[in-house]
Amino acid sequence: MSQTNVSRVKEKPTKRRWFVLFLVCIITFINYLDRANISVAAPFISSDMGFDAAKMGLIFSAMSWSYTCMQIPCGWFLERLGPRVVYGIALFGWSAFTGAMSLTYNFASMIACRLGLGIFEAPAFPANSRIVTAWFPSRERGLAIGAYTGAEYVGLALCTPILTWLLVTFGWKSIFVATGLIGIIFTFFWLICYNDPGKSKGVNQAEIDLIKEGGGLSDTIAEKNKVNWKQVKYLFTSRQLWGMYIGGFCNTAILFFFMTWFPSYLVAEKHMTMLKMGIYGALPYMAAIAGVLFAGRWSDWMISKEYGIGISRKLPVIIGLLLSAVIMAANYTNDITIVIIFMCIAFFGQGMASTISWALLSEIMPKQLVGLCGSVFNFVSNMGGALSPAIVGYLIAATGSYASALVFVSAMGGLGAFSYIFIIGKPKRIVIPD
Known part of the structure; x- marks a missing residue:
């Protein structure tokens, strides 16, 4: 054995992938903070500008419409330019539109800023999926996806009381400033610190080998990739992917209830004060964090015990979606403690489903179209985010209460579970012929 080979055998893998995951978690934290901050400000915005529930529903959903429409174009940009450049441009752009919300003065200007926010936030989760698939072996991928998915809820859980304090002390515009x-400042850290495995500083060959041998795609995903559009048909003809698309649609519809209407539900339906809402409203987000972390570790544990991809990746999602359906039980009590318990159970389940959905997608997506496949999945999933706030707003305006809205959210949990059980079938990597 040569001296070079002996050195390589003895070489310990570096841990650069965990620093990359830290960057992804921070940027995802900012992403969800910027898309959900309006939910805290909503009662004051509707009061100041005279918006009813139907108009607020349209404002909530505007971000999701542009976000959804940009998913597939952003997948193309990811394949061509790579996540470093695309994510840097996106983070700066959505942060600028977040700050511009403080300058809005009517319905049209607010809709325009939310549309701009959605356009620039669109690459986020396809980029996350691409980064984790490139940097992590399969046995660590559930934990990695759980970590950045949990970062979504950390922003909402920890910052809801802080944003509420800013709202009460300095007015709703201070939240957006x-x-x-925060996002504009972090853009520069991202551009300085991130690169793909083959170009990243601080990673050795032993770590790249560890990723590759564990099922990571560090050798397949290059910084730039030419898209063969004849291959794209596989993203729309696969039964596995359509099962995931439907499940993702339902899960995102549940998430966007919590990201948009939940604080208003506590204030308007349960008659909480704003400061009390800031405290109680953070609890379901904390439950979601627990759901994300629990599902990620449980799923990876099942992978390590060789239970198979089907059980290891599907079972946590199915259980999570069924738990989300518990939200409807809040219609049958006015005890705020019990209401919050039901909300915590529902959001715990939603968190479980969110993290492992992306882990399952990483196991079955075609190697040639990782970025684009993530974009298509996010496109269909976020149709749920686009429709859910508007549907909830319409139901509230039509009935005068949130009861029917909770029934709608509960039904999404049931439909999503059905899709994962009966449509996806046995998951396996989709192979596109050369």
Whole structure:
């Protein structure tokens, strides 16, 4: 054995992938903080500008419409330019539109800023999926996806009380100024610190080998990739993917209830004060964090015990979606403690489903179209985010209460579970012929 080979055998893998995951978690934290901050400000915005529930529903959903429409174009940009450049442009752009929300003065200007926010936030989760698939072996991928998915809820859980304090102390516009500045500053850290495995500083060959041998795609995903559009048909003809698309649609519809209407539900339906809402409203987000972390570790544990991809990746999602359906039980009590318990159970389940959905997708997506496949999945999933706030707003305006809205959210949990059980079938990597 040569001296070079002996050195390589003895070489310990570096841990650069965990620093990359830290960057992804921070950027995802900012992403969800900027898309959900309006939910805290909503009662004051509707009061100041005279918006009813139907108009607020349209404002909530505007971000999701542009976000959804940009998913597939952003997948193309990811394949061509790579996540470093695309994510840097996106983070700066959505942070600028977040700050611009403080300058809005009517319905049209607010809709315009939310549309701009959605356009620039669109690459986020396809980029996350591409980064984790490139940097992590399969046995660590559930934990990695759980970590950045949990970061979504950390922003909402920890910052809801802080944003509420800003709202009460300085007015609702201060929320958008503060959150916009955070993202603009972090853009520069991202561009300096991130690169793909083959070009990244601080990673050795032993770590790249560890990723590759564990099922990571560090050798397949290059910084730039030419898209063969004849291959794209596989993204729309696969039964596995359509099962995931439907499940993702339902899960995102549940998420967007919590990201948009939940604080207003506590204030308007359960008659909480704003400061009390800031405290109680953070609890379901904390439950979601627990759901994300629990599902990620449980799924990876099942992978390590060789239970198979089907059980290891599907079972946590199915259980999570069924738990989300518990939200409807809040219609049958006015005890705020019991209401919050039901909300915590529902959001715990939603968190479980969110993290492992992306882990399952990483196991079955075609190697040639990782970025684009993530974009298509996010496109269909976020149709749920686009429709859910508007549907909830319509139901509230039509009935005068949130009861029917909770029934709708509960039904999404049931439909999503059905899709994962009966449509996906046995998951396996989709192979596109050369």
